[in-house]
Amino acid sequence: MKAVIFVAALLVTVSSAYAESYDGSTPMKCAIQTVLVCHDPSGCVRGTAQTISFPPVVTVDVQNRLISGSAIGRTARIISVARGGGRLMLHGQEVETLGNAWDVVVEEASGAMTGAVLSHGGGFLLFGACTAP
Numbered sequence: 001m002k003a004v005i006f007v008a009a010l011l012v013t014v015s016s017a018y019a020e021s022y023d024g025s026t027p028m029k030c031a032i033q034t035v036l037v038c039h040d041p042s043g044c045v046r047g048t049a050q051t052i053s054f055p056p057v058v059t060v061d062v063q064n065r066l067i068s069g070s071a072i073g074r075t076a077r078i079i080s081v082a083r084g085g086g087r088l089m090l091h092g093q094e095v096e097t098l099g100n101a102w103d104v105v106v107e108e109a110s111g112a113m114t115g116a117v118l119s120h121g122g123g124f125l126l127f128g129a130c131t132a133p
Contacts, residue, residue, distance in 0.1 A: 001127070008065055020073060021108075021111075021132040022088060022106050022107065022108045022109070022110070022111045022130055023082065023088055023108050024060075024062030024063070024083075024088050024106075025062075025063070025133055026058075026063075026133065027060065027061040027062075027063075027085060027094045027130050028059070028060045028106070028111070028130040028131065028132050028133070029057055029058075029059055029130065029133065030057065030058050030059075030061050030104075030106070030113050030128055030129070030130040030131075031056060031057045031061075031129055031130075032048070032049040032054060032055075032056055032057070032058070032059050032126050032127075032128045033048075033127055033128040033129065034046065034047075034126075034127040034128070035047045035048055035049060035051055035054075035124055035125065035126055035127075036053055036124065036125040036127075037051060037052060037120065037122075037124055038122050038123055038124070039121060039122035039124070039130075040121075044125070048087050051062070052124050054106050054126075055069035055093065057069055060104070060106075060130065062078065062081055062088070062089070062090070063093075064077065064083075065077060065078040065081070065126070066091075069091070069129055076078075076092050076094065076102070077092055078090050078091070078092050079081075079091060079092050079093060080092075084089050084095075086104070086107065086108050086109055087106065087107055087108060088106040088108055088130065089103065089105050090103065090104040090105075090106075091103050098119065099117045099119060099120065100117055101117075101119075102115065102116065102117045102118070103115060103116050104126075106130050109131070110129075110132040111129050111131060112130075113126070113127070113128045113129055114126065114127055115127075115128075
């Protein structure tokens with residue numbers, strides 16, 4: 001009987017740790033699997049990270065408020081972090097260079113990721129998955 005209680009307690013502990021692995025407490029690797037490029041209201045074109053000159057995998061480091069992954073060393077600063085409804089929500093802007101705003105939402109339980117980059121005249125929707133190292 002003690003063994004059953006021990007195993008049940010262990011499973012609850014492992015489940016809790018797993019659920020928290022995408023909460024931003026450790027850096028995550030996020031793979032961009034699908035991109036929708038939208039330049040006008042009539043429709044979007046399906047592509048990949050390469051279609052929009054993004055790296056296929058980025059590192060999301062919430063503690064240091066930084067997203068990186070470009071071969072040329074380009075990074076994006078995270079200016080806002082929030083958590084709610086089982087999701088980690090990140091926001092950033094590139095005001096000086098491109099005039100873009102971006103958001104990323106990561107499901108804390110699964111690592112599923114959705115992002116958007118918005119600028120004057122269109123934007124991109126990004127879909128992928130994050131893994132915790």
